[in-house]
Amino acid sequence: MTNPPPSLATPYRTHTCGALRASDAGSPARLAGWVHRRRDHGQLIFIDLRDRHGLTQVVIDATDAPEAHEIASRARSEFVLTVAGEVVRRLPGTENPRLPTGEIELRASDVTILNEAKTPPFYINDPDAPIDETLRLRYRYLDIRREAMQQRLLLRSRLVQAIREVHHASGFVEVETPNLIKSTPEGARDFIVPSRLQPGAVYALPQSPQQLKQLLMVAGVDRYFQIARCFRDEDLRGDRQPEFTQLDLEMSFVDEATVMDFVERMAIEVSRAVVPERPILATLFPRFTFAEAMERFGSDKPDLRFGMELVDLAPELAGTDGAAASGFRVFDEVLAAGGRVKAISVPGLGAAPRSRIDELTETAKRFGAKGLAHLSVEAEGAVKGPIVKFLGDDLAERLVARAEANPGDLVLIVADTADVTNDVLGRLRAELGTRLALADPNVLAYGWVHRFPMYQWDTENGRWDATHNPFSGVVPEDEALLTTTSGDPAAPAPGDPAGRARAMQYDIVLNGWELGGGSVRIWRRDLLERSFALQGYSLERMRSMFGAILDAFEYGAPPHGGIALGIDRWAALLTNQATIREVMAFPKTQSGSDPMLEAPSEPDPGQYAELGLRFVGIPGKPPAAPDG
Ligand code: ASP
Numbered sequence: 073m074t075n076p077p078p079s080l081a082t083p084y085r086t087h088t089c090g091a092l093r094a095s096d097a098g099s100p101a102r103l104a105g106w107v108h109r110r111r112d113h114g115q116l117i118f119i120d121l122r123d124r125h126g127l128t129q130v131v132i133d134a135t136d137a138p139e140a141h142e143i144a145s146r147a148r149s150e151f152v153l154t155v156a157g158e159v160v161r162r163l164p165g166t167e168n169p170r171l172p173t174g175e176i177e178l179r180a181s182d183v184t185i186l187n188e189a190k191t192p193p194f195y196i197n198d199p200d201a202p203i204d205e206t207l208r209l210r211y212r213y214l215d216i217r218r219e220a221m222q223q224r225l226l227l228r229s230r231l232v233q234a235i236r237e238v239h240h241a242s243g244f245v246e247v248e249t250p251n252l253i254k255s256t257p258e259g260a261r262d263f264i265v266p267s268r269l270q271p272g273a274v275y276a277l278p279q280s281p282q283q284l285k286q287l288l289m290v291a292g293v294d295r296y297f298q299i300a301r302c303f304r305d306e307d308l309r310g311d312r313q314p315e316f317t318q319l320d321l322e323m324s325f326v327d328e329a330t331v332m333d334f335v336e337r338m339a340i341e342v343s344r345a346v347v348p349e350r351p352i353l354a355t356l357f358p359r360f361t362f363a364e365a366m367e368r369f370g371s372d373k374p375d376l377r378f379g380m381e382l383v384d385l386a387p388e389l390a391g392t393d394g395a396a397a398s399g400f401r402v403f404d405e406v407l408a409a410g411g412r413v414k415a416i417s418v419p420g421l422g423a424a425p426r427s428r429i430d431e432l433t434e435t436a437k438r439f440g441a442k443g444l445a446h447l448s449v450e451a452e453g454a455v456k457g458p459i460v461k462f463l464g465d466d467l468a469e470r471l472v473a474r475a476e477a478n479p480g481d482l483v484l485i486v487a488d489t490a491d492v493t494n495d496v497l498g499r500l501r502a503e504l505g506t507r508l509a510l511a512d513p514n515v516l517a518y519g520w521v522h523r524f525p526m527y528q529w530d531t532e533n534g535r536w537d538a539t540h541n542p543f544s545g546v547v548p549e550d551e552a553l554l555t556t557t558s559g560d561p562a563a564p565a566p567g568d569p570a571g572r573a574r575a576m577q578y579d580i581v582l583n584g585w586e587l588g589g590g591s592v593r594i595w596r597r598d599l600l601e602r603s604f605a606l607q608g609y610s611l612e613r614m615r616s617m618f619g620a621i622l623d624a625f626e627y628g629a630p631p632h633g634g635i636a637l638g639i640d641r642w643a644a645l646l647t648n649q650a651t652i653r654e655v656m657a658f659p660k661t662q663s664g665s666d667p668m669l670e671a672p673s674e675p676d677p678g679q680y681a682e683l684g685l686r687f688v689g690i691p692g693k694p695p696a697a698p699d700g
Pocket of ligand 1: 258279280281282321541589590591634635636
């Protein structure tokens with residue numbers, strides 16, 4: 073699919089700064105770009121001229137071109153120039169093998185300063201200079217001139233292009249859905265936009281195009297996709313942005329496997345097109361049920377690039393009568409109460425000093441454990457640790473063997489309820505995987521986690537809450553479970569059969585991140601009503617929130633399902649960045665502001681009147697604008 077490079081010639085240039093080669097020697101050329109670096113040797117001035125395509129060395133000789141030399145002597149970093157002259161081979165020994173243009177230079181006879189530039193607030197030509205992120209965001213247009221940012225934005229552009237190509241080739245239609253809509257909940261707060269034409273009413277910005285894409289399936293579009301902007305007003309903890317981009321898709325007449333198979337093939341084709349040099353760990357993505365993922369990795373987004381799986385120690389701890397009798401009271405009590413005793417085996421930490429173990433214990437407590445037990449396997453194979461005196465050597469050795477620990481490894485053990493045990497060990501696994509660099513940064517390890525519980529009990533509101541999406545369908549074998557003990561779906565209780573129902577819900581994971589999630593939807597009106605009742609939606613509330621979908625479902629909805637993948641996350645993972653801000657042209661800060669545009673800002677006084685708005689302030693915070 074490689075097309076010949078397009079001609080980028082314009083009145084200001086015959087070539088880009090990355091185009092000239094030794095074969096061009098002897099030809100005239102004109103370049104335009106920014107002064108990357110200027111070296112003044114008196115008689116000779118060297119300018120590295122830069123654009124997004126590359127860098128070319130320009131030489132201006134005072135004897136050959138006195139006028140051009142005088143102008144070049146006034147040029148400074150980041151000035152915009154156009155220069156014309158002859159392409160010449162560099163003298164032997166002065167070539168730069170690191171530059172594609174490194175065999176030649178442009179001997180300029182004409183230099184024009186198109187625009188001057190102030191001294192930038194940070195070095196654009198030093199890739200390693202540490203720069204404060206707020207400064208980078210304030211001057212993002214200069215930050216994006218830097219090579220690393222350019223490369224990431226180019227990769228992102230190729231990513232979106234590859235996504236579009238695979239979808240078009242697979243029978244999908246790209247449809248744009250509106251941003252001024254009514255609330256489509258995805259578990260976050262809506263951003264709202266007041267309507268001028270209907271004072272007192274608001275639009276909500278989409279948290280996702282979920283309802284609209286389902287309506288497109290009722291409309292017979294069959295296969296839809298969109299590079300969709302989504303808006304979620306959340307507290308910006310961690311790596312979240314109030315607006316972000318999803319690859320959103322939906323397909324008709326499908327089951328779980330149809331969607332997963334397509335997404336898998338699409339992800340492989342896209343990865344190969346965008347980062348052909350990065351190996352894909354398994355091109356048949358491993359599929360774990362949610363229960364299995366929690367059991368083996370303690371996480372629903374496991375990093376599959378390394379092992380260190382969670383191991384159940386209970387079978388070794390049982391006494392001859394089946395009851396727990398390890399000799400270590402904590403383990404026995406937890407097992408007697410129906411809890412779990414599980415371990416991970418950390419490679420190479422067997423000789424870790426006391427301080428390191430203490431620090432790991434503190435980490436485990438921060439993750440919610442009451443404590444952390446350990447067994448160190450010494451280089452010669454002897455098993456040591458404070459709990460050996462309770463367990464005895466024989467049992468300690470059997471536990472270590474069960475955990476598949478090798479000499480030199482450290483076995484970390486958590487005993488607690490199933491949820492706490494899995495969660496704490498899962499987080500320790502992830503943290504130690506990073507700290508000990510167990511994952512190959514080059515490898516792409518995709519996988520699936522599916523069959524999530526359909527609901528979790530919402531203690532506060534006394535109802536079942538959809539774990540992911542209120543429209544997710546139930547696994548066909550579990551359909552009968554969508555009920556309550558009392559038989560009335562509108563009277564839910566924590567012990568209901570509904571709590572055991574599994575959803576046709578799948579998440580795609582990549583290198584320990586959740587890359588996306590989706591489901592096969594409930595497309596039958598009767599099941600939808602039952603499910604919504606369990607989630608505490610009265611008929612009136614259902615109508616007011618999802619009226620369009622409920623109406624549409626009475627006109628022949630096909631079976632359908634889909635998924636959404638985070639484009640920002642995908643781009644960050646493909647470029648090995650720790651934050652999605654590094655792959656967004658103009659991201660917001662942690663407090664949700666844009667320091668360059670100075671957004672958000674107060675409305676103009678006239679806008680208050682036009683929209684019929686008055687800010688009265690929030691208790692504890694002053695009003696943003698004068699009252700009145
Ligand atoms: N709307 C869902 C989301 O944004 C994705 C889906 O179920 O297709 O996470």
